[in-house]
Each structure stands twice: as C-alpha cells, then as structure tokens.
Amino acid sequence: MVTAVTSMGRSGLYDWLMQRVSAVILLAYFLYVGGVLVCGVDYGAWKELFSQTWMRVFSMLALVSLGVHAWVGLWAVFTDYLTERMMGSTGNVLRLLAQFLCGITMFTYVVWGIQILWGL
Amino acid sequence: MKDKRPVNLDMLSIRLPITAWASITHRATGVFLFAGIALMLWTLDASLASPESFASLQESFNSPLLKLIIWAVMAALIYHSLAGIKHLIMDMGIGETMAGGVLGARIVIALSVVFILVAGIWIW
Numbered sequence: 001m002v003t004a005v006t007s008m009g010r011s012g013l014y015d016w017l018m019q020r021v022s023a024v025i026l027l028a029y030f031l032y033v034g035g036v037l038v039c040g041v042d043y044g045a046w047k048e049l050f051s052q053t054w055m056r057v058f059s060m061l062a063l064v065s066l067g068v069h070a071w072v073g074l075w076a077v078f079t080d081y082l083t084e085r086m087m088g089s090t091g092n093v094l095r096l097l098a099q100f101l102c103g104i105t106m107f108t109y110v111v112w113g114i115q116i117l118w119g120l
Numbered sequence: 121m122k123d124k125r126p127v128n129l130d131m132l133s134i135r136l137p138i139t140a141w142a143s144i145t146h147r148a149t150g151v152f153l154f155a156g157i158a159l160m161l162w163t164l165d166a167s168l169a170s171p172e173s174f175a176s177l178q179e180s181f182n183s184p185l186l187k188l189i190i191w192a193v194m195a196a197l198i199y200h201s202l203a204g205i206k207h208l209i210m211d212m213g214i215g216e217t218m219a220g221g222v223l224g225a226r227i228v229i230a231l232s233v234v235f236i237l238v239a240g241i242w243i244w
Contacts, residue, residue: 020211023204023208024208027201027204043167043174046167046168046174073147073151074151074154077147077150077151109161113161116161116165116168
C-alpha cells in the first residue's frame with residue numbers, strides 16, 4: 001500500500017476527522033470573537049479579555065486548529081492542481097515547494113500568535 | 121488504466137453545475153483566508169499592544185481601502201463557514217442526493233449574500 005507522505009495523518013480518514021474537529025473549533029472561536037466585536041469593546045475590555053488564561057488557551061487552540069485545517073485543505077488543493085498530470089515533473093517540484101512554504105507560513109503564524117498572546 | 125483515453129479539462133468548454141461553483145468557491149475562499157490570517161494576526165497584535173496602537177488601529181479603519189480588504193476577508197470567512205457547515209450536515213447523511221446537493225449549494229450561496237451584505241453595512 002502506498003502511503004501519502006505529505007497529508008496530515010498519512011490517512012484520508014484521519015485527515016477527514018481532523019478537518020472537521022478543527023473546523024468546529026475555528027467556527028466556535030470566530031463566532032465568539034465576532035460576537036464580542038459586534039457588541040463593541042474599548043481597549044480596556046478587549047485587553048482584559050485576552051489577559052484571561054482561558055481566552056489565551058482558546059486562541060492558541062484556534063490557531064493550532066487553523067494550522068491543521070489549512071494543511072489538510074491546502075494539501076487537497078495542491079495535490080489536485082500542482083501535479084505531474086497538469087504540468088509534467090515541474091508539478092511535483094512546485095507542489096513540494098508550495099507545501100514547504102505553506103508549512104513555514106503556518107509555523108510563523110503559530111509563533112506570532114504566541115508572541116501576541118504571551119508577549120504583552 | 122489506459123493513458124490514451126481523451127480527457128477534457130478545458131474549463132472554458134465545461135458548464136459547471138451550481139454544486140461545482142459552490143465547491144470551487146469553498147476552496148478559493150479557503151486559500152484566500154490562509155493569507156487573510158496574516159491581516160487578522162496583525163490586527164490582533166495592534167489592538168492589544170498598547171492603548172495608542174489600539175487608537176491608531178481604529179483610526180486606520182477609516183481608510184476605505186482597509187475597509188474593503190476587511191470586508192473581503194469577512195466575506196470569505198462567511199462563505200467558507202457556511203459551506204463548511206453544509207459539509208458537516210451532509211456528513212450526517214442529510215441532503216446527500218443530487219437534488220439535496222443543489223438545494224444545499226443554493227442555500228449556502230443565498231445565506232452568504234445576505235450575511236456578506238450585513239457585514240458590509242456593519243463595516244461602513
């Protein structure tokens with residue numbers, strides 16, 4: 001059996017589940033933060049919210065979920081369009097390069113998030 | 121599988137059904153949001169760093185260009201979320217038929233238009 005080496009969990013079923021779990025976490029986070037913003041906040045209340053441990057944990061959970069979610073999603077996009085069939089062997093090089101850049105970007109997002117939340 | 125079989129992947133000669141449009145838009149908004157996260161993190165950073173940066177962020181929100189960019193990110197987030205919820209519902213076995221798929225795509229697109237307009241009104 002050939003195993004997909006660049007997918008999230010080397011298995012379609014695992015990826016499918018991680019995609020859903022991370023999606024629900026992200027939806028909950030965006031609904032909550034969106035709700036806070038719609039209600040309107042000043043600096044004090046906003047800062048107070050993000051100084052709470054639970055909010056920092058919730059934010060980091062959302063950011064890590066985003067990494068998982070984006071990896072699974074972009075993997076599907078890259079393996080559909082940047083392929084040998086589409087553009088010959090260039091496709092394989094481009095796909096691995098795109099995945100590498102995508103991984104670096106996500107890692108940077110996570111570190112940036114830690115810096116924002118704990119570097120205050 | 122024989123390699124000689126004809127393959128038609130000429131996107132200009134294929135008439136895509138609404139379900140295909142809903143699907144490709146879900147993908148496109150996902151890719152766009154991956155870049156949009158940079159804007160969200162930058163905004164979060166500026167909003168929390170200090171009272172001064174919070175105030176200057178509020179000031180920069182008056183820029184029509186930034187309003188437009190934020191609206192675009194919000195529109196992508198709204199569509200991507202609704203299309204995602206549709207997927208979760210379909211995972212439960214609801215609306216898996218062809219007719220159900222078309223109806224689901226229509227509902228997602230219609231609701232997105234409404235929510236995106238509301239978001240636009242909220243921003244401006």
